[in-house]
Amino acid sequence: MSSLVKLIVPAGKAVIAPPIGPALGQKGIRATEFVKQFNERTVNYIENIPLQCTISCSGGRGRATFDFLVGPPTTAYMLKRALSNSDEVSMDKLPQGSASPSKIIGQLSCKQIYEIALVKHEFQRDIPMKSLFKCVKNSARAMGISISVTD
Numbered sequence: 689m690s691s692l693v694k695l696i697v698p699a700g701k702a703v704i705a706p707p708i709g710p711a712l713g714q715k716g717i718r719a720t721e722f723v724k725q726f727n728e729r730t731v732n733y734i735e736n737i738p739l740q741c742t743i744s745c746s747g748g749r750g751r752a753t754f755d756f757l758v759g760p761p762t763t764a765y766m767l768k769r770a771l772s773n774s775d776e777v778s779m780d781k782l783p784q785g786s787a788s789p790s791k792i793i794g795q796l797s798c799k800q801i802y803e804i805a806l807v808k809h810e811f812q813r814d815i816p817m818k819s820l821f822k823c824v825k826n827s828a829r830a831m832g833i834s835i836s837v838t839d
Contacts (some may be wrong), residue, residue, distance in 0.1 A: 690746040691715060695740045696762060699733035702726045715745040716752035725835045729758060732777055737761050760811045763827045773832065786832025793832040801825050801835060 693711050702708060702723045709719045722743065730739065740759035747753050760766075764785065771794040786793045805820040812820065828835060 690744060693743040693745060695741050695743065696738045697726060698736045699730040699736045699739050702730075712743070712745075712754075715754075716748060717743070717745055717754045719750075720763045722754060722756070726756065726758070738765050760807050763804065763808070763824055764831065766807065767796070767824070767828050767831060767833060770804065785830075788832065789805055791832050792834050795834045795836055796828060797836050801828060 693715060695707060695711060697708065704719045704723055708723065712722055726741065733739065738761055742755055742759065742764060743756040745752055745754045745755055759767075768785070782792070794823045801824050802821060805817060805824045808820050808824065809815070809817050825835060
């Protein structure tokens with residue numbers, strides 16, 4: 689029997705604590721082994737970037753095996769990073785999304801939205817670029833980010 693576990697894990701900083709430990713423990717996977725492999729695989733990423741991770745588990749308790757794919761950072765993270773306009777900004781200093789889409793918290797250009805969609809396209813080649821662009825644009829609007837048509 690195989691199953692998938694989807695998590696958002698900070699690059700290079702995975703720990704056995706929730707949500708990783710309990711999610712993998714339910715599948716019979718040793719969380720310590722996953723954490724070790726994940727941190728090794730993401731050592732070249734900027735620390736603490738929230739990466740999407742899909743873990744494929746197979747086998748039963750005691751004999752469970754796993755494999756995982758590391759995806760791109762979350763769309764919300766990339767939008768907030770683009771708003772902050774700096775690679776030096778720590779996670780807690782990034783702007784928060786708006787509680788109401790009608791309250792504008794910032795503005796990005798179509799080019800910036802397109803660049804975020806390009807990053808996502810690297811990991812999701814089966815989804816047309818136009819669809820990814822619309823998805824990122826809609827996420828931005830839902831967070832209260834306006835999009836300028838002119839650059």
